[in-house]
Amino acid sequence: MNTKILDQVFYNRYVNLIKNRIAISLTPRQHKVALVAITIFSAFVLWFIFSNSFKRTKREVKEATPQANQRQVGTQEDDTPLLNRLKDSQTLLTAVQGVDHALIGHQKPNEAVVVAQTKKLQEDQDPLNTEREEASLVKAQEGLTAKKSCAARLALNCKDAENQQALEVSRNFSFRFQPNGPFFTELLVEEAETDDARKVGIATYKGTSLQREDQEIFVSHSFMIQNTKYLFNLFGVFDGYRGGDASAYVKKNILVYLTQAIEGNNKETLTEEGIFNALKECFKRLDADYKQSDGTTAMIALILAGHLWVANVGDSRTILVTGDKIVQASEDAKRSITRGIGHKDILASPSPKITCYPLKDFQEGYLVLASEGLYYVATTKEVGNAIQEMAKANQSTTTMSKQLVHNAIFGGLINSVTVLVVNL
Numbered sequence: 001m002n003t004k005i006l007d008q009v010f011y012n013r014y015v016n017l018i019k020n021r022i023a024i025s026l027t028p029r030q031h032k033v034a035l036v037a038i039t040i041f042s043a044f045v046l047w048f049i050f051s052n053s054f055k056r057t058k059r060e061v062k063e064a065t066p067q068a069n070q071r072q073v074g075t076q077e078d079d080t081p082l083l084n085r086l087k088d089s090q091t092l093l094t095a096v097q098g099v100d101h102a103l104i105g106h107q108k109p110n111e112a113v114v115v116a117q118t119k120k121l122q123e124d125q126d127p128l129n130t131e132r133e134e135a136s137l138v139k140a141q142e143g144l145t146a147k148k149s150c151a152a153r154l155a156l157n158c159k160d161a162e163n164q165q166a167l168e169v170s171r172n173f174s175f176r177f178q179p180n181g182p183f184f185t186e187l188l189v190e191e192a193e194t195d196d197a198r199k200v201g202i203a204t205y206k207g208t209s210l211q212r213e214d215q216e217i218f219v220s221h222s223f224m225i226q227n228t229k230y231l232f233n234l235f236g237v238f239d240g241y242r243g244g245d246a247s248a249y250v251k252k253n254i255l256v257y258l259t260q261a262i263e264g265n266n267k268e269t270l271t272e273e274g275i276f277n278a279l280k281e282c283f284k285r286l287d288a289d290y291k292q293s294d295g296t297t298a299m300i301a302l303i304l305a306g307h308l309w310v311a312n313v314g315d316s317r318t319i320l321v322t323g324d325k326i327v328q329a330s331e332d333a334k335r336s337i338t339r340g341i342g343h344k345d346i347l348a349s350p351s352p353k354i355t356c357y358p359l360k361d362f363q364e365g366y367l368v369l370a371s372e373g374l375y376y377v378a379t380t381k382e383v384g385n386a387i388q389e390m391a392k393a394n395q396s397t398t399t400m401s402k403q404l405v406h407n408a409i410f411g412g413l414i415n416s417v418t419v420l421v422v423n424l
Contacts, residue, residue, distance in 0.1 A: 150273040157331065158355045165328035165380045173378035175386040175407050177393070187405060191398040194233045194422075195220035198303075201397030203405040204418040207373070213240035214371055214418040215247040217300075223259050225266050234258065236300040237316050237418050238341075239371040246296035246342040250286055254300065258282045270305060272356070279311040279354055287341045287350030295342030298352070299330060301367055301422075306359050308367070308424075311352035313339035315372040319380050320357065320424075322365035323391070326384030329355050332372070365424045366391065370404070373417030377408050387421070397421040 148156070190202040206212045217236040222229055234255060240247035261281040266274035283298065297314020310318045312330040320327045331353050333339040340348045366387050374383065383404065390400050401419040408417055 150276045154272075154276070154354065154356050157353050158329075158357075160353070161328045161331040161355060164331050165326075168379040168381065171377055171379055171382065173382040173386075173407070173411055175378075175382070175389065175403075176410075177390060177395075177403060178406065179399070187402065189398060189402050191396070192218055194218070195231065196233065198233060199397045199423045200235070201399065201401040201421045202418070203398075203401040205373075205405050205409060205413075205416060207416040208414050209416050211244050212416070213244040213247060214238065214416050215240070215244070215251040215296075216369075216418050216420055217251050217254065218420065218422075219255055221255060221259060223263055225263065225270055226268060228270075230270060230305065232302055232304040233422075234300060234302055235367070235369055235420055235422060236298070237369045237371050237420060238299075239297040239314065239316055239373075239416070239418070240294065241296060241340065241343070242294035245292055246290060246294045249290055250296055250298050250341055253286060253289075254282065254298075257285050258300075258302075261285070275302075275304065275309060276354055276356075279309065279352060283311065283313060283341065283350045283352045290342050291344075292342065293344055295340045295344075295348060297339075297371070298341050299369060301329075301369060303359065308357045308359055308362070310355045310357075312354075313341065313348075313350060313352045315375075317370060317372070317375055317380070319368045319384055320362050320365060321368060321384045321387040321391075322362055323388065326381055326388075327357075327362075328380045329357060332375075359424060362424050366397070366400070367422040367424055368404075369420040369422075371416065371418045373413055373415045374404060374408050374419060376415065377411035377413050397423055 188202075188204045192200040192202070194200065200218045202216055202218070204212070204214055204216065206214070215238045217234060217238075219234050220231065221234065222231045224230075236251070236254065238247035238250045258278065261278035262270075262275065265278040265281065279300075279302075286298070297312075297316050299312040299314065299316040299318060300310070301318055302309040302311070308320070308329070310329045312318065313333070315332040316330075317328065317332055318330040320329050339351070339353075341350055342348070368383065368387060370383070378386075386404060386407070387400060390403065395403075398421075400421045404419045404421075405417055
């Protein structure tokens, strides 16, 4: 078969194929642009193919045996060049079909490329690989911030939390206050009061988990520094990962570890830097003493000496709400297990992000601690708006926590969630 005719056949098929595809999906202007792009691409493909064909033919002639070079005139013509042209033409058709698939968004890549990309994608999506890389990045960032002063680090952390709040996109959380329910039977509600008469409301829901993985703490405690007695209130939410052992461990030990760390870092008098270092030390010790493979987030709020301190590892969140402002007081980790207690297999960082706020700025306001479940369905602003709405109706902190969990469940939440609300 004449090779020119063969090329013309494939060329016509190519042109018709392209015209049929683009005619049904592109505007006239896009049609012209596409034809120009395809023409340029085709010219490059043709040049590449025939350039390689010429080089290959030249090499075949050079490497041919003497017997082949001494063929007599009149013998049957060797079919190799035609076969090569057939292969080249088929390659061209494959390339054209590739352009066709690309135009309609369904490009079919080379099999070897598919295998390589699939392998890379699997490596990227392997939870342990991703978590280890992110944990390493977190630790590298900690090395840089550790050189800053305590005040500078607190200011930076507060700014990071505010920026995260500012970048949140609405989740269309539709809060409906329903004082009489219906409420889920699995919803656990608790009401308490601190030694300095702060009302505490707690609601928790275990979701689809076989066991309760969330834990919370609220306690009043005191310690002595140079014959001076200090009272503090401690609130916390711990969201277990791969079970509830780690969260239960943190709940059991955090008060003792924190008290010892505060006393050890403030031997002469209570200082800002001493409290900051005590919080860091407490979290790192909790992590070092826990030997099991599961883990937990850990977020605490400490009211001490007229200030509210928040320390967080993981993706739970603390917010502060008054009648006219809503402030996110903690920054969620990008992935909960880049920071946490436990998680020995991925070397998660136990070093908390710490913020501090004067209590006088939030008088008659509310402190809200919640595990990540609430923020699957609501933003900081949406939760704050719900608190403001209930505060205007003089609802108790217990009702507030219960209503938030109730609305989160009806908003589509299936995971566990714990909400703790404290009046300031």
